[in-house]
Amino acid sequence: MPFPFTPNHVQLIAACYPPNANLLTSGSDYRPNSQELSRLTYYASNRPGKINKLCGELERRVRVDCKKAHTGNLRARATLLITLAILKALATECRRDISLLSSSLLGSISITLSSLPKDLEVVARAATVYAAWTTYTDGHLIGADRYVTEEHMNCLQVFSQMGRADGSSTDHEVRNRTRLLGLSAVLGVVASDVLYYSSTQFLPQITALVPALIIPLLSVELGALEHEFSTVRDQLTSPYVSGFRARPAAERRAASIHLHVDGDKGPSSGDIANTALRAMSLLLEHSNANQAGMILRAVFDCLDDIGGWQKTEHCRWLAVKMADWTQYQYRYAIPSRLVEALVEGQDAPTSTPRHVALAAMIRTVFTSPTPLVNLSTSDIISSLISLILRRIVIDTEDTLLSTLVDCIASLGTHVYYADQIQDLAGELVSRLSLIETTGLGNGKTPSDNARAQAVRCLLASLLGLIHAADLHEAARDDEDGRRKSPTVASPALAENHVKTSRRTKVSPEVFHETLSLLCDSQYSVRADYAAAVVMYVKNEIPRLGDYADGDGVRRARPLVEGPAHQAATLTSIMYGDSTTRLLNALHADIYLLATSSVLGFNTGSSSGSTPPLSDVGDAPTDSTTAPTTADDSPPGSRDNSRRSTTIPPRTRKTSVMLRLLQNAPRRLSASANASASLSDYGNIFAILSAVHENLPVRALLTGLPMLLALDGACQYDNTTDPLVARRIRALKELLARVWIVVGNVWSCVEVTEIAQKALSSQHTVSLPDLHSCEPGVLHPPTNPVPFESESSETQLPTWDSEALLMAIVSNNNVQSATGLDRQTLLRRFAAQWSPEIAYKDSIEVQTSYDGYNDKISPLIKVAPGLMHIDNMSLQSLARSTRGVGVTDLREALEGRKSMSNPNLANRAPSLSTLEHTSTLTHGESPQHPLRQVRSRPQQRNKLGSANEVRDVLNKLGIGKQNGSNMLKSSFPLLQKSEQNRLKPPSIPPYKT
Known part of the structure; x- marks a missing residue:
């Protein structure tokens, strides 16, 4: 019986509890009186001003009951459970005014969790209240209200610790029950607005809850984890959990968290992992890029703490x-x-x-x-x-x-x-x-x-x-x-x-920058790069007019290649497109590797010097064979590397390579012995074989003169040093094998027979194969195979180079593929070749040919560069040989004169890509030439400028002409200024 002066809200709350005699027998659910509870919630929902008083009274009861229950008072424990149920009902029915309940509700949950953390039944009831609050709140109090923020973080940390509880002091069933309770509460936070509303409070909350999601996932085997993931993927999360943030508060439903019943089979580790997976997936599905980065940072911190x-x-x-x-x-x-x-x-x-x-x-x-x-x-x-x-x-x-x-x-x-x-x-x-x-x-x-x-x-x-x-x-x-x-x-x-x-x-231009690695001072680098060149030639390099049939023979295709197509392809090959320039540099580097005694860039310093091989002997040190670096500094200078960094790498590389190629010996001798090992010659054979098999036309035109020059460097006599004799024997075998490949590619039986006869008649060394290279795998460094000691034999594999050359130039396949006759091929192959000339051809573009597909006018190319300088002769670029007519005058008056010719405009020209070919097809394909297209003007002037109109009138002869000389000066502005200085100004008979 309440006292007469007891407040109404206190009487409504007290009426919800069963009599004291029936508290312990109120059942396992410990529910308040349903009729009185309905009266209480109706009172609170219709009088929001009384909510603070109701929640304050309930919080006071929670604190008193927690203190008594902590000492073992069972009546206080039962009362606490009923009070938490009342709070859950108020949060559900007064969801529109959830902000008024937040302070007392979170305070009640926090004191309950801190007082009875081991009582799973009480914790489950508190988790249910917490899940109801996270469901209906919009999170605007987090960060704004200090007390609410602190109590929320306290509750979240407790539930997170429960979600990652270990089983050191308890059995597995209790541990799994504890984890499941904690993860259920954390799942409510993950799916709630309370986590995402405040950007400043997102990271602290994530740091607190992520360990509860990561540790259960690391506690199970990977197979079980994959099984639970498939279950989560196949069974969609409840819409009230995954999508309630998009629903209004009146349509949301809070999840009810129950404790596992004693005696039944407890939750397994898979069930825990399943819940953690659902929470983790929801967390990332609702996060943006910045939040995803914070989540990943919290995961890293968790893995650092637990040694994951x-x-x-x-x-x-x-x-x-x-x-x-x-x-x-x-x-x-x-x-x-x-x-x-x-x-x-x-x-x-x-x-x-x-x-x-x-x-x-x-x-x-x-x-x-x-x-x-x-x-x-x-x-x-x-x-x-x-x-x-x-x-x-x-x-x-x-x-x-x-x-x-x-x-x-x-x-x-x-x-x-x-x-x-x-x-x-x-x-x-x-x-x-x-x-x-x-x-x-x-x-x-x-x-x-x-x-x-x-x-x-x-x-x-x-x-x-x-x-x-x-x-x-x-x-x-x-x-x-x-x-x-x-x-x-x-x-x-x-x-x-x-x-x-x-x-x-x-593109070959990109790969071209790496070719100097073929002559690196370290063999491991040379071996890896040789494998890279072979793979690039086989899989990546563009093949314009270069292909072979299934049997490896290069034959003409009259149905595919017409005369115009063959002529265009030959022009591209002869005058040097990107692929041809790449092959020129490649053959120059191959010659340097096969004959040079010094390899690498920093040849004067200890870091780049080539260690002498046991079978090669000491490298020469005289100035005639040992090239210097691009800096021309002494070998022992400390400022060499420091000054070289100021020079662009490409410029320094070109300078050093030219010096090395200039000093490459034209004949192997004891004073000019090469530094390459036997494995290098095997790598060279692999490269040349790949080039001739995949780029037969270009390889023949650029590589055959190199083969002849290399053959000329392998001259042997009785006075030849034994070490040099071994190298010459390896080079001879290399050349013979390459000639066999050339003969097979072009179906030239004479070449194949001559080379095979030379190999079979003499004792030859066995060239090592190129080591296998798996793309994307860093294998251990490869060691070179040294030259084997051999008896003093004077005979070497020999052949008639002139006979090989005549057989090639007389071959029908060669003539039909290149479009050249026998005499033209002979003149080209017999021309003087040196590695220096080949390297210069690879870096210097001839002015007579700008590339097969490059149809852009040279004026358009050069104009952007000239626009940045004070070039008085720019107007001469637009000079045309056609006559000037009425159309030019109309264009000048309408302002279209400068637009029709971009070189006349006082700005850099622009190109439109509307009618350009797609970059998805290779840029060097002759079927899709690049066409010059005038860009669309942004705004057309209604009237032309006075200078344009005056220029056209002068060309038509209407204006006053400057003398009788019909030849125009390349510097009209300078000429005009000179005339103005010498003559009085004249006014044309027209006005602009």
Whole structure:
């Protein structure tokens, strides 16, 4: 019986409790009186001003009951359970005024969890109240109300700790029950507005709840985790949990959290993982790019705290699923943040499990079928390259290097625009050129092994990048049987998807910058680059007019190649397109490698010197054979590397290569012995074979003079040094094998018979095969095969070079493919050839030919460059031989004169790509020439300028002519100023 002066709200609350005698027997549910509870909720919903008093009274009861229940009072425990049920009913019925209940409700939950954390029944009832509050609140009090924010964070941390509870002191059933309760409460927060409303409070909440989602996932086997993921994927989450944020508060329904019944089979680890997966997927589905980065940062912190980086497979699986759960337009944040986290630890003295796991996660995300739009591949590859170089400076044998190479290669599986692979390859090539010329570090020169390792890593990355982007083409070629040697897929990319990729090939101009690596001072670099050249020639290089039949023979195709097409192709080959220039430089480098005694750029310093081989002898040191660097500094100068960094890498590389090629010996002798090993000659044979088989026409026109010059350098007499004799024997065998390949390609029986007879009649050495190179895999450095000691034999494989040459120029296949007769071919092949001339042809474009497909006018090409300088003769560029008529005058009056000729305008011309061919087809295909198209003017002037009209009238003879000389000066402005100085000004008989 209440006291007469008891407030009404207190009487309504007291009426909801059963009598004290019936508290302990009120059943296992401990529910308040339903009729009185309805009266209480009706009173609160119709009088929002009384809610604070009601909640204050209920909070006071909770605090008193918690204090008594903590000491073991069962009546207080029962009363506490009923009070929590009343709070749940008020939160549900007064959902429109949930902000008025938030303070007292969160305070009641917080004191309950802190007082009775081990009582799972009480905790379950508190979790139900907490889930109701997260369902109906809009989160605007988080961050604005300090007390509400603190109590919410306290509750969230308690539930998160329950979700990651361990079983050290309790059995597995109790542990799983505790985890399931905590995860259920956390799931309510993940699906609520309370997490996403305040941007400043998002990170603290994520930091508190993410461990509860990660630890259960790492506690089960990967197979069970995949099974639970398929269950989550097939069984959609309840719409009241996954989509209630889009519903109005009146239509939302709060989840009821119940404790598992004693005696039944307790929840398994799979059930816990299932709940964690649902919460994690919802968390990422509702997050933007910035929030996804915060989630990933919280995951990293959790893995650091629990040592979860040791479970690399779980980390890889989690990274892929996180990228898949994130919204389509925000998925790029996952790999970007992974790369950032990996770069943050680049200065660690040794690779840690964190580094290994992060690199594996990056590679797995890139090779997964999940599309990653808006991914900045350029920034990512730049970061990964810098990380590789940094790790090499610290430790050349770092275990992380191979995984980083795989990461760069895996970028090729995501091609979102046609030139993406070429852009990424250009970034790799630019770093290769910089390392090759200036080394690693800022003015410092690390060891030879560090530089060689850096070059090998970037080479492997380049090959893996191209191969990953071209997997679908490789698979199609393997099925059709058109490839002679199948391409081995990288183990890192073996599990990835095969997607259609319409991309442009890596142009020869890009690959041209790396050719000097064939003459590097380190054999491991030369061997890897030889494999890269072979792979590029077979799979990537454009073949304009170069192809062979299925049997490897190059024959003409009259139905496909008409006379005009053959003439255009021959013009492109003869005058030098990008592929021809690449082959010219390649043959020059091959000659240098086969004959030069000094290899590498920094030939004067210790870092770039070539160590003498045991079978070669000491290299000459006289000034006639040892070239200097581009700086012309003494070999021992300390400022050599410092000054060389001021010179552009390409300029320095060209200068050094020209010096090396100028000093290349024209005949092998004891004073000019080559530094190449026996393996180098085997690599040269592999390169030349690939070039002649895949680019037969270009290889013949550019490579046959090199074969003749190399044959002339292998002259042997009785006074030849034994070491030189071994090298000459290897070169002779190399040339004979190449001639056999040439004869087979062009179906020239005479050449094949001569070369085979020379090989079979004499004792020859066995050239080592080119080592297998898997794209995207960093294999250990390759050691060269030395020359074997042999008896003093004087006979070498010999043949008549003139007979070989005459057989080639007389071959019908050669004449029909090149379009040249026998005499023209003979003059071309017998012309003087040197590596210096070939290298200059590769870097100097002849003015008589600007490329087969380049149909843009030379005036358009040169005008942009001239626009940036004060060039008084620019007007002479637009001079035309046609007559001037009324049409020109009309265009001048209407302002169209400058628009019809961009060189007359006072601005750089622009080209429209409306009628240009697509870059998806290769740029050197003769079927799709580039056509010059006038760009659409933004705004047409109604009237022309006075200068244009006056110029046309003067050409028509209406204006006053400057003398009788009909030849116009190339500098009309200067001429006009000179005339004005000498003569009085004259006014034409017209006005403008």
